[in-house]
Amino acid sequence: MSLPFPQTQTSPAEYTIGIVGLGLIGGCLALDLTRLGYSVYGVARRSETVTAALDAGMVTKVGCDLALMAETDLVFVCTPMALIVPTVQKLASYLPESTVVTDVGSIKGEVVAAATALWPNFVGGHPMAGKAESGLEAAETGLFCQRPYVVTPIETTVSTAVERVVAIATQLGSQVYTATPADHDQAVAAISHLPVMVSSSLLHTCLSEPNTQVKTLAQQLASSGFCDTSRVGGGNPELGTMMAQFNRSALLQALQRYRQQLNTAIDLIEAEQWDALEQRLSIAQQERPKYL
């Protein structure tokens, strides 16, 4: 559900925000939050990143040591997916009990459960924004503006912590939604992770063409329709693998439901049921605008 601007206003002047991991997302958060007037403390793994963040004026304090987070009111964990839970575990020994911890990972199920067990004041989050480039050097202001930001509380999540995260996401200009981690993961499996597998399989179908003349001709004739349909399948291989790894169960469910839909299309064409095929394509045409 979409949330109104929250009651719990966060006053930037009296609030320090920590960011662990100064890559693209961490860097963009640092830029926006500094502009909003927050004190922003950053932690990076590499000293070059520390220097770059200071030079860019995107942080108030920055270093390589997690101990720096002891002075923060809220911490964004912006590490790669596999490091989110280990980072929360390490943070637990530095933070005052009142500090809210949130993450920006694109898959929520296991992460939220494990992180909440380690830190009761944890709230799962997923700002759905990105760029083709990665790393701090690609950071820019306003990346989250008018983009979805999903907050994924579970039964035991502290409601004031949720309100804090929602308040900040709203200040970033995001469209804030709340969902259970399971619902979030199922939704992103369908609209984000499934398309990668669907699209890369299309490319592999063309690559596996046994007739070399047909294969070459296909490359010469492919145009905007093929370009669009194959785009996400030709994206970052590490990211695609990570999605499958961390969202395996929801993605497999989506893939199996997709295979059923594909079989239906094949059956209609084999049986030459042209009216039914046209009806099916009409439904796709009519319903697509709901996903735009």
Place this chain on the structure above:
Amino acid sequence: MSLPFPQTQTSPAEYTIGIVGLGLIGGCLALDLTRLGYSVYGVARRSETVTAALDAGMVTKVGCDLALMAETDLVFVCTPMALIVPTVQKLASYLPESTVVTDVGSIKGEVVAAATALWPNFVGGHPMAGKAESGLEAAETGLFCQRPYVVTPIETTVSTAVERVVAIATQLGSQVYTATPADHDQAVAAISHLPVMVSSSLLHTCLSEPNTQVKTLAQQLASSGFCDTSRVGGGNPELGTMMAQFNRSALLQALQRYRQQLNTAIDLIEAEQWDALEQRLSIAQQERPKYL
């Protein structure tokens, strides 16, 4: 293969070109060929189209009667797919033997065989250009410029007729390729018709989501990746059905090969073979530029 500018130059002043069917493609051809200096004679089914073509100055002579084609040197049949062969059959009773007949249909196999049997001076062609809009009112100059134009001679095709069509396609600014009708149909099945089925099945997977909260959330969170991957699946249902109908055999082969590729992806994810999955996505990323 890509062809050099042909030896057989067609001098527009002494050459009359007929166009049967003044829809988008016929209209665009009429505009370009008139600008190139040809006498262009058009035939439309509806008298309103006749008037509109005259008013637009895109034809020298125009009417509803195929007898008008008796004075032409070369005829483009620009009717819907299902009417190409019946139109060639009707034209046969009006044309002098020397007139070259070509079509602009997007599927070539059966059409070229049947039309050549009716008219030995027939050459199959497929200018791969289009617009979202259809009809004469959407016609514009230069639609074929820098777009592929596939000419599909068979063993019995008259070589001078092929040269004439290639010469005109070259004058339109197209990138001209020659291929057998079968190779053409297999290539467009893979890069044009398969993507429609792949993409519409993705939309139907989302539409068939049984959990209404997940379905709504997916609609809220879907972004550019989903938009691109679903675009051709949300296109004109009649066109999609027509592709399947006229290219059924090649499309079914492509769909079956696609299903194998999808199964490979599912198997890798089920077996948690992450290195192999990443390798697979890397190949897709590396090879995609060949189709752009």
